[in-house]
Amino acid sequence: MADNPQVDDKLSEVISENVSEQKKETLEEMLSRHRKETNDLQSKEMAMKKAAAKGSKAEQKAKKKQVDEEIHRLSTKLKERQAEELALLGYSNTTDKQKGNLDNIVKAIAGVSVTNHVEQSKPSKSVKRREKRAQQEAAREQRIQEEQSQIVSDRLIENERLEQKLEPLGFTINEIKPDGHCLYRAVEDQLALHSGGSSPYTYQELREMVAAYMRKHAMDFLPFFLSENMADGEPEDSLTERFENYCREIESTAAWGGQLELGALTHCLKKHIMIFSGSFPDVEMGKEYKSGDETGPSSLSIMLSYHRHAFGLGEHYNSVVPSSVR
Template structure:
């Protein structure tokens, strides 16, 4: 036998359960969105202003969409109860207010060390992306074409490029490498010092070819002396004048292979086997570069070993 009012109490209980379930689910959705937003922030470097602006706009839209969706869900739940009591209506209003004021669980505090690691990882990822883009561009760029042409030119002479570091000493390092093949132990420092000294003692052979880049005037003797000091004591790049001095110092021809012109040979008056350098105009972003060469057969030897 049913007690009076028992049937009426059951739907009210179900409505209360539905409201509680909805509130719990909406709270969880807010927490999930906060975690998603934190992950999105970690993927964009702070110094990328354009992407940070796009990220801010995306986050604002996600938050607004979720807020609107939650409002509509609460409204629909309210509409399913045509004749709400004042107590039920107040419960729905309180639930809405509670949801709006729900404090999302803050993300765990990140240590300074972790922030540094994440920043380093983001910068490394950005650097790798730039390298990948540059490599793709190089497949059809001037650098790639230059390397292909030089490889073909050298292969007809059974030679290939031997890479030399791009550190300002590349011409002297290439000469040093070539001299090693002739059992000569000259170092970069010695080559630089000897070049500077030779040019000082043969001023008339070199001074007329040096001009001030700002005025176009020939170097003064003071400017020439500084030029020679830079050769000996810095990583100043070397060029044709220095190659001419080195050919006289070593009493050896120096041949420079290049892409679009016949090889340049300085010191042709000497009968020794020439030193061979490769001049590359597009090898590095900084500009001109010299490499050495080695016999093409070294490829097979290296692979077999």
């Protein structure tokens, strides 16, 4: 008898469901799987956008819109399922339980036990740092789920505004891998474009340069770092230690880069940096390095795009290149 693909598929689904029921995930395991599923969707989006970047400009625009709509549909479906799975473990987004559930998710991400126990000694500084990072990640996860409930995709609107801004200037976006290194990879892409070949620095070398510059010019960055990272009730004498830990994360992890790191990059490279956005006013950094009549790679500005709603994950940077390059 010939094999019946439909029966096989249904049988596989039943087996998969039974296995899922037998193997109950912990919250930590579920969050880890959710991150992997989100990363897989990001990879799929990158591949689809690459495939769509062919044909005439009109064809590319139509294909890009179709890709955005399809990824938005898949992303919404994925986040809804993930929210349902979290709800089964008791972590819903209801108003009454939201704060307690968020706190537990934060602790799970940070590697801190969520079981009830007698309060012990004051948490160590390292635990505080992990919980603060986890708090940011959990808040980001929560924000993602809230955004997915919107009927109109903020990302689609943002992309359309950015495209309307860049197209008349003769520029387009070169998609950068969303792996936490996007700022540094985007700058690396710009430097490669300026040199007409490979970049003089890899994204990892750029990270190390930024960390070294921030350490050397700590007093220039500490006021801004303090305003964003000062924990309630924490003594100021720990500021230097926390700033050093921050610099260490820049050079040795996939920590996302922001305004502090951009400020360091413009001085490290002695480059004018232009950041275009479809959600906020454009930003210029390092105007003192902006070239006038000079020509050549050293006089070119670094041009990036800032995406508030990229991949349904929040902040992301891409490289802005001449349309003729694509």
